[in-house]
Amino acid sequence: MTRRTHMRLLGALTLSVLLLTGCGSTRAGVPSTSPTGGDGAASHGCGAAGLARAADRTGTLTATSGEVVEVGITGEGRCGEALVVRSDGGVVDALATKTLDLDPATARVVRLEGTATELLWVSSEGHPRGGFQPHLFEVTGRPGAPVVTELTADGAPLLPFLATDGGAAPMTAVCAAGGRVALLTATTSEPPGVVLAWDVLRTTYDVSAGRVREVSRTQVRDHAADPVLRTEMPALFEPTRLFADCSASWGRPA
Numbered sequence: 363m364t365r366r367t368h369m370r371l372l373g374a375l376t377l378s379v380l381l382l383t384g385c386g387s388t389r390a391g392v393p394s395t396s397p398t399g400g401d402g403a404a405s406h407g408c409g410a411a412g413l414a415r416a417a418d419r420t421g422t423l424t425a426t427s428g429e430v431v432e433v434g435i436t437g438e439g440r441c442g443e444a445l446v447v448r449s450d451g452g453v454v455d456a457l458a459t460k461t462l463d464l465d466p467a468t469a470r471v472v473r474l475e476g477t478a479t480e481l482l483w484v485s486s487e488g489h490p491r492g493g494f495q496p497h498l499f500e501v502t503g504r505p506g507a508p509v510v511t512e513l514t515a516d517g518a519p520l521l522p523f524l525a526t527d528g529g530a531a532p533m534t535a536v537c538a539a540g541g542r543v544a545l546l547t548a549t550t551s552e553p554p555g556v557v558l559a560w561d562v563l564r565t566t567y568d569v570s571a572g573r574v575r576e577v578s579r580t581q582v583r584d585h586a587a588d589p590v591l592r593t594e595m596p597a598l599f600e601p602t603r604l605f606a607d608c609s610a611s612w613g614r615p616a
Contacts, residue, residue: 416434416436417434417435417436417446417616418434418435418436418437418466418615418616419434419435419466419467419469419613419614419615419616420432420433420434420435420613420614420616421433421469421471421612421613421614423447423471423480423481423482423501423612424478424479424480424501425447425479425500425501425502425503425505425508426479426500426501426502426503426570426571426572427502427503427504427505427508428478428505429449429450429505429506429508431447431448431449431450431501431508432447432448433445433446433447433448433482433501433510433613434446434447434448434616435459435464435466435469435484435613437464437466443458443459443460443462443463443464444456444457444458444459445457445459445464445482445484445499445510446510447501447508447509447510448508449505449506449507449508450506451506453506453507453508455503455508455509455510456510457499457510457511457512462486462495462497463486463487464484464485464486464487464497465484465485465486465487465488465494466484466613468483468484468485468494469482469483469484469611469612469613470482470483470484470605470609470610470611470612471483471609471610471611471612472498472537472605472608472609473537473608473609473610474537474541474542474543474569474608475537475538475539475540475541475542475608476539476540476541477540477541479500479541479569481498481499481500481513481543481569482498482499482500482501482612483496483497483498483499483604483605483609484496484497484499485497489523489525491525491527492525492526492527493523493524493525493526493527493530493601494523494524494526494601495519495521495523495524496519496521496524496604497512497519497521498512498513498519498520498521498543499511499512499513500513500569500572502571502572509572511572513569513572513574514574515567515574515576520543520545520567520574521535521545521604522545524601524604525601526601530601531547531548531549532547532548532560532591532598532599533545533546533547533548533598534546534595534597534598534600534603534604534606535604535605536597536605536606536607536608537605537607537608538566540568541568541569541570542566542567542568542569542577543566543567543569543574544564544565544566544567545564545565545567546562546563546564546582546595546598547562547563547565548560548561548562548563548583548591548598549561549563551584551585551586555585557587557588557589558587558588559585559586559587559588560583560585560586560588560591561581561583561584561585561586562581562582562583562586562591562595562598563579563580563581563582564578564579564580564581564582565578565579566578566579566580583595
């Protein structure tokens, strides 16, 4: 075998491994008419039923179909880390979340405006340098056949990483009319003045059937003085106040 041929084979093998491993959350189970779930869930380590029993935190969520489903968040253990949903008919779907490093204790429900659909907001374990990555999940599919999906934009979580060490630009998230989600982000005004001032951009997203689509961008504050903005929009400066107007604690320890 020539050196060139050897390098080609090595490159092909490396690409194959990358395609197989992937990144982020991955499907751990598939909808099934069986109470024990499909083969995908079974291959996760202990089957769909075992995944549901292994949950560290459980609760209910209203899916896009209007069905209220049971949801469980499993942490480290024999069954692995996953987000598991179960319909009234026993159908189970699971999403592997090992690479997301979710903290079940942070789970909150986000109740969208103008629709019965609810989102599940779960954050990653705290970063050593201060901060966390929030993740939003939605349950789609038809009644009796739920599918759990993470909401992403351009392949990344819809919500950005939130630094708590004071080094990040102010931002927050709110519920918007029509079942939409809006992100508010602040940047320092230009040119700088004697008093620190901010420009605030509101980006609104349509959330439908597990898909996210940007629908508008609007500047809602222009050269807002820092003391004034902190009074008028305090959530921008408090990372833990995402969806302050439409979220609540979710679930209970299993």
